[in-house]
Amino acid sequence: MRVNGEFIEVDCCQKNKGANIVCGDTFISHKFKEEGRVISVISDGLGSGIKASVLSTMTSSMLLKFTLMHEDIEAAAATIIKTLPRDEVRKISYSTFCICDIDYFGHARIAEYESPSYLLYRDGGFVEVPKRRVPVERDDIGNTALWISEFRMEKEDRIIFFSDGVWQSGMGERNMPFGWAEASRDFILRCIACKPGISANELSRRIVAEAERNDRNTLKDDTSCCVIYMRKPRNLLICTGPPYDEKNDGHMYKMVEEFPGRKIVCGGTTAQILSRESGREITVDMDFMDKDLPPVSRMEGVDLITEGILTLSKVERLLSGTDAAEQHKTEGPADLILKMLADSDKITFLVGTKINIAHQDPTLPVELEIRRNVVKKIKHLLETKWLKDVDITYI
C-alpha cells in the first residue's frame, strides 16, 4: 500500500509460442510489504522452449535479488550477462529484460535492456519519459545498452511493458508487415477509453489476446504483457464464523455494515447473526450450484452469502491449483468467491473464533478443519500467487 492510500495492482498475462509447453519469457513480481516496494520483471530468453526459459528465469530472478538489495543496475546487468550459459549455435548468451521498481512513495525506476520500450499511460495518453542510456560492455555482441528512466507515479497511472511477442505479433501480415508495433498503442488507448477503470488483470489479458489474433491465433513467439496500475484499492470483506463471544455479535454486524467495499459472508450461522442483528431476511438462491457445495444465499447489504467451511476449503483448493480461475469455468459458490477475490486489491478477513462444536466430531470428513487454518492458507495463496494485500482480523 502506498503512502497516499493508493494501491498498486500488478498483473501479467503470458502465452506460449505455438503449442510450446514452456514459456521462454519469465515474469516475476514481488511485493515487499515491510518496505512497501513492488518489483516486477519480464525477461525474454533467446529463442524459445526450455533453453529460453532457463535464460529468462535466471535473468529475472537474479535481477529481482540485485534490485532488492539496491545493487547498482549496471553492475547487476553486467554480472547477469556474464553468468548466463552460452548458446552452442549462436555463441552468445542473451536475454532481454525490463525491470520496474516502485517504492513506498510511488517513485518508479525502470531499467530496460533490449526489450520493447515500456509505456506510461497518464490522463488519456502516453507520456514520454526521458531515458538515460548506459552502454553495456560485453565481448560477444557490441553496441547494446541499458535504458534507465525514473519518474513519480501519479494516481491512475499505468505502466505497461511486454516481451517481443506483443510488439512483433502479426509480422508479415498484409495489414501490419512489420508487426503490431506502434499500432498496439492505439489499441491500448482504445481499451482504456472504453473502460477507464480497466484492471491490470483485464488489460494485460486483452493485449495478449489481441497479439494472438494478430498472429492468426497461433503465436509466433512467447508473449508476455505486464500492466502496473496505481489506483484506489478495491476492498473486499470476507466475514466468516460467529464471534467468540456472543456479546460481540453486534460489533461484528457493525463492522460488516460499515465496511467500505464489497462483502461476502461465508457461513450459515454467521449470516444468521447478521440477519438477526439487521432484521433483514435471508433467502436461499439455488441458481449457482456446485455438486460439492451447499447453495448460496442472498441478503440485502451483503454481496454474497455462502456456506462456510466447505466452500472456503474449495476456494483454497482452487487457488492452489495452477491458474484455477481460468481452468475452472463453473458458476458454483466457490467460483463466485474466486471471481470477487480476483477483482479486489485489498482483502480483509473477519474471522469469528467461536469453536463449532458440531465440527469437532471425528467421524466427519477431514475437510471440516478449523476455519482459521483455511483462512490462513487462502491468505498466503492470495499474497504469493495473486499479489493481493490481505489482512485477517479475529473477533
Add this chain to the structure above:
Amino acid sequence: MGKIEVKICMGTMCYVMGGAELKAVVDTLPPEIRDRVEISYSPCLGTCNNGGEPPYVKINDRLVARVSKTSLLQIIKEELYNAV
C-alpha cells in the same frame, strides 16, 4: 386443498450428512406430488449442534431428523395423506 411446506436444511452439517442428496429427490418428485408441495431451502436450522441428528427437513412446522433419500419421499407422502 392446501399445499404442504417442505424446507430442506442446506447448512454445513446437514449438507455433508446427506442433505445434498435431498435436492435430487425433490427435483424428481412425481408431478401429482410435486404440485402439492412447496419446496424451499434454508440455512442451518440451528438444531445440528450438541448431538443433533442431521440432515434436517422441516415439513410444515414439524422438524424431522436424519432424513434420507427414501425416507423423505415417505414423509412427504404421509404428510399429504394426513392433510386430506
